[in-house]
Amino acid sequence: METAAATASSWFDGDRAPLLGWLILLSMLVLASIAAARRGKKFPIRRIAGLVAVEEAVGRATEMGRPILFVPGVQDVDQMMTIAGLTVLSRVGKIAAEYDAQIEVPTARSLVMTAARETMQASYMSAGRSDSYNPDLVYYVTDEQFGYAAYVTGLMVRKKPATCFYMGQFFAESLIFAETGNAIGAIQIAGTAESSQLPFFVAACDYTLIGEEFFAASAYLSGEPDQLGSLRGQDLGKSAIGLLMIVVVFVATAAAVTGVSGLTDAAEWLRKLVGG
Amino acid sequence: MTRQIALIITFVSGFAMVASAFFKPVEHWGEDVAEWFNVLAAIAFVLGAANLAKVHLEKISSRSPGWGYSGLTIFFFTFTFAVGLMKLGVHPMDKFPAVAMSGEKDAEGSAFWWMYAFVMSPLTSTMFALLAFFVASAAFRAFRAKNVEAALLLGTAFIVLLGRTFAGVVLTGWLPESLSFLRLENLASLILEVFNSAGNRAIIIGIALGVAAQSLKIMLGLDRSYLGASN
Amino acid sequence: MSLLERLDIIDRRWIFLLMALAVSIPIIVSGMTGKTFPESATPTTQTAFDTIESLPAGSKVLLAFDFDPASAGELQPMAIAFTRHVASRDFDMYFATLWAPAPPLIIETIKSVIVAGHPHMVYGVDYVNLGFQAGNESVLKVISTDFKQSFTVDARGTPVTSIPMMADIKSTEDFDLIINLSAGYPGCKEWVQYIVSPTLSGDHGTELKLVAGVTGVQAPQMVPYWPRQLKGMLAAIKGAAEYEALVNASLMEANPGLIISPVFNEAQRRMAPQLFGHLLMVSLIILGNVIHFSRKRAGGTAVKALRSTP
Numbered sequence: 001m002e003t004a005a006a007t008a009s010s011w012f013d014g015d016r017a018p019l020l021g022w023l024i025l026l027s028m029l030v031l032a033s034i035a036a037a038r039r040g041k042k043f044p045i046r047r048i049a050g051l052v053a054v055e056e057a058v059g060r061a062t063e064m065g066r067p068i069l070f071v072p073g074v075q076d077v078d079q080m081m082t083i084a085g086l087t088v089l090s091r092v093g094k095i096a097a098e099y100d101a102q103i104e105v106p107t108a109r110s111l112v113m114t115a116a117r118e119t120m121q122a123s124y125m126s127a128g129r130s131d132s133y134n135p136d137l138v139y140y141v142t143d144e145q146f147g148y149a150a151y152v153t154g155l156m157v158r159k160k161p162a163t164c165f166y167m168g169q170f171f172a173e174s175l176i177f178a179e180t181g182n183a184i185g186a187i188q189i190a191g192t193a194e195s196s197q198l199p200f201f202v203a204a205c206d207y208t209l210i211g212e213e214f215f216a217a218s219a220y221l222s223g224e225p226d227q228l229g230s231l232r233g234q235d236l237g238k239s240a241i242g243l244l245m246i247v248v249v250f251v252a253t254a255a256a257v258t259g260v261s262g263l264t265d266a267a268e269w270l271r272k273l274v275g276g
Numbered sequence: 277m278t279r280q281i282a283l284i285i286t287f288v289s290g291f292a293m294v295a296s297a298f299f300k301p302v303e304h305w306g307e308d309v310a311e312w313f314n315v316l317a318a319i320a321f322v323l324g325a326a327n328l329a330k331v332h333l334e335k336i337s338s339r340s341p342g343w344g345y346s347g348l349t350i351f352f353f354t355f356t357f358a359v360g361l362m363k364l365g366v367h368p369m370d371k372f373p374a375v376a377m378s379g380e381k382d383a384e385g386s387a388f389w390w391m392y393a394f395v396m397s398p399l400t401s402t403m404f405a406l407l408a409f410f411v412a413s414a415a416f417r418a419f420r421a422k423n424v425e426a427a428l429l430l431g432t433a434f435i436v437l438l439g440r441t442f443a444g445v446v447l448t449g450w451l452p453e454s455l456s457f458l459r460l461e462n463l464a465s466l467i468l469e470v471f472n473s474a475g476n477r478a479i480i481i482g483i484a485l486g487v488a489a490q491s492l493k494i495m496l497g498l499d500r501s502y503l504g505a506s507n
Numbered sequence: 508m509s510l511l512e513r514l515d516i517i518d519r520r521w522i523f524l525l526m527a528l529a530v531s532i533p534i535i536v537s538g539m540t541g542k543t544f545p546e547s548a549t550p551t552t553q554t555a556f557d558t559i560e561s562l563p564a565g566s567k568v569l570l571a572f573d574f575d576p577a578s579a580g581e582l583q584p585m586a587i588a589f590t591r592h593v594a595s596r597d598f599d600m601y602f603a604t605l606w607a608p609a610p611p612l613i614i615e616t617i618k619s620v621i622v623a624g625h626p627h628m629v630y631g632v633d634y635v636n637l638g639f640q641a642g643n644e645s646v647l648k649v650i651s652t653d654f655k656q657s658f659t660v661d662a663r664g665t666p667v668t669s670i671p672m673m674a675d676i677k678s679t680e681d682f683d684l685i686i687n688l689s690a691g692y693p694g695c696k697e698w699v700q701y702i703v704s705p706t707l708s709g710d711h712g713t714e715l716k717l718v719a720g721v722t723g724v725q726a727p728q729m730v731p732y733w734p735r736q737l738k739g740m741l742a743a744i745k746g747a748a749e750y751e752a753l754v755n756a757s758l759m760e761a762n763p764g765l766i767i768s769p770v771f772n773e774a775q776r777r778m779a780p781q782l783f784g785h786l787l788m789v790s791l792i793i794l795g796n797v798i799h800f801s802r803k804r805a806g807g808t809a810v811k812a813l814r815s816t817p
Contacts, residue, residue: 090501110324140324146403179410215486234489310645397576404577441782442544
């Protein structure tokens with residue numbers, strides 16, 4: 001028996017077992033919800049003002065005859081926020097193609113440029129406007145954070161885009177972008193899960209997708225059953241974790257107040273269960 | 277076909293990363309995948325440099341507005357590249373005094389070091405410092421008590437702004453010890469450590485779940501928009 | 508057009524000018540007089556100081572400089588204060604970074620603190636500069652199990668296997684304390700996730716101690732990790748000033764008559780421009796609200812220049 005346990009511990013990290021359990025549970029919830037959505041179950045999604053405004057913002061740029069600026073953050077494609085930004089770009093690109101609006105995408109990473117070009121090309125194709133797609137409008141600037149910020153703000157002042165999207169991972173340059181965009185009178189829609197930069201975007205942009213809303217953008221914009229199903233699975237996972245947290249807090253508080261050993265053991269067991 | 281290959285690579289890499297987190301015999305898989313990415317990103321630098329040159333040379337040749345800036349970009353790009361590659365002004369290492377290029381390219385006194393210390397350093401610091409001005413103008417324009425939530429936010433901002441400076445001590449330092457928790461510096465700490473912590477933890481949990489669900493969608497090929505494909 | 512209406516649409520460059528004056532005048536005055544405000548430590552700073560004080564003699568401390576010249580205004584005074592404190596306790600110091608622009612900042616710190624203030628310390632025996640290693644969090648994953656796999660040579664190109672003080676270092680768990688100065692990604696959050704958190708549960712034996720110095724924008728994001736994963740945290744220039752004051756007081760207590768160089772008061776000197784900058788912002792916010800309410804009372808619509816997130 002001991003040998004079997006030793007063998008198991010030599011190939012499996014037992015400390016992380018609760019985490020694996022949560023991962024499997026979340027995956028099951030997401031997959032089950034997707035399956036339900038495919039069977040025709042409807043999942044309502046709340047109105048996200050920032051995403052409702054996307055079409056209006058692109059339309060405004062078309063009416064004014066000015067370009068749209070899309071900034072996919074300052075990190076590489078190995079960051080989930082960059083991927084989420086490119087997902088939004090695919091929708092924005094499609095709407096821009098339909099309206100025949102010019103969209104410019106300066107990037108801070110070479111691989112993001114390559115991925116953004118693929119995304120834009122597909123968007124123009126799906127809008128039936130492949131001939132209008134110009135790969136030169138998706139280009140690389142520099143990896144240097146403030147060098148990139150200087151370029152983008154310079155571009156904003158010179159070209160005065162009517163609409164600016166900031167979708168991805170941002171750091172100190174967020175407020176520089178948003179304030180410059182405000183100064184040129186652009187409609188600004190931002191989305192990031194970088195919580196330290198959210199206050200700046202909220203203060204200076206017209207609309208901001210906060211954290212989860214940003215990751216929900218692709219589901220919201222596409223309205224596809226798979227996407228909506230995954231969103232519901234994610235919400236179910238969040239509810240389960242929230243519920244467990246309330247139980248843990250209650251038990252731990254009761255254990256601390258009463259000092260009953262059974263409660264203390266239960267609190268410790270629950271703490272391990274949540275991966276603590 | 278190309279997209280199918282990309283999806284397979286995504287699934288395999290994602291699975292390797294997940295497996296490496298839990299199973300000891302394959303824990304190096306995660307590092308291997310990260311290293312592949314680093315190699316790819318390094319190669320992509322060439323792609324980036326070529327694109328940078330193309331975009332700016334086109335601007336110069338077509339004399340499009342701002343082409344002068346493009347000229348400066350090309351000049352300094354080439355200059356910096358040459359300085360680093362040729363190790364201009366580098367002092368030889370102690371071990372190899374006869375080999376002029378044996379020293380580090382960014383060692384003190386080298387041309388690259390000069391560019392770092394006297395060009396890059398002040399320029400990036402200047403860009404960062406711009407935040408002080410932008411924060412002030414954003415605060416003037418957007419920080420208004422339009423409703424109860426905004427008023428609460430405003431009150432919190434006042435406490436933190438004053439509590440994080442000597443103004444807090446001047447304004448509330450006279451409060452007796454029994455009421456010291458009301459001193460602005462203590463209130464600012466309380467806001468940071470209690471209210472902010474609680475809110476931030478909620479945001480962190482929500483974001484973590486969002487990242488996990490998004491990763492799962494991408495791994496399983498349910499979200500392919502980043503590849504330029506419809507779902 | 509009334510005065511308030513004119514102020515409402517004021518050219519933002521006037522605000523920029525006011526901010527420039529609010530910051531530059533105190534810098535000049537404090538530079539000329541050398542006077543600083545007294546600082547009392549907040550709990551996050553005090554615990555950072557106490558953690559270093561509680562380490563036993565001969566402790567090994569890894570100092571990770573994850574910042575660049577842009578954020579050096581906030582973080583370099585912290586780096587100097589941390590290094591002074593650690594050097595004054597005669598701990599072994601290991602300098603490293605995951606940020607490409609940081610190595611010159613490490614060299615600057617070593618020069619101003621160790622070379623100038625502790626000339627008896629020997630490179631490779633008392634301190635070592637391991638320089639920059641590319642790869643972000645993948646480096647952290649590697650060094651958590653095999654330090655020398657990532658850092659094979661020091662900043663001078665010497666193999667770490669021939670550096671005496673590296674002999675006992677197999678992984679990050681061999682350090683008694685890690686000090687991280689963080690300006691973003693990769694930074695404090697990654698050190699917590701990949702290096703500290705795995706040692707907090709299971710059969711890892713001792714918990715790895717991490718103390719951080721972070722920029723003002725990062726502080727709200729990192730404070731939830733204090734005091735479990737982070738044993739102490741300096742938040743922005745205010746945290747740096749508090750810590751600097753603690754270190755200076757401790758050194759003066761140990762060496763009566765010690766004269767503190769202005770370089771080692773840098774963070775405290777920066778609190779004067781911070782005070783006036785904050786006062787200006789408070790005044791601007793009040794003015795903005797006076798305009799807002801006067802418009803509201805007059806039955807006017809929302810201020811034209813105002814843009815806000817719904």
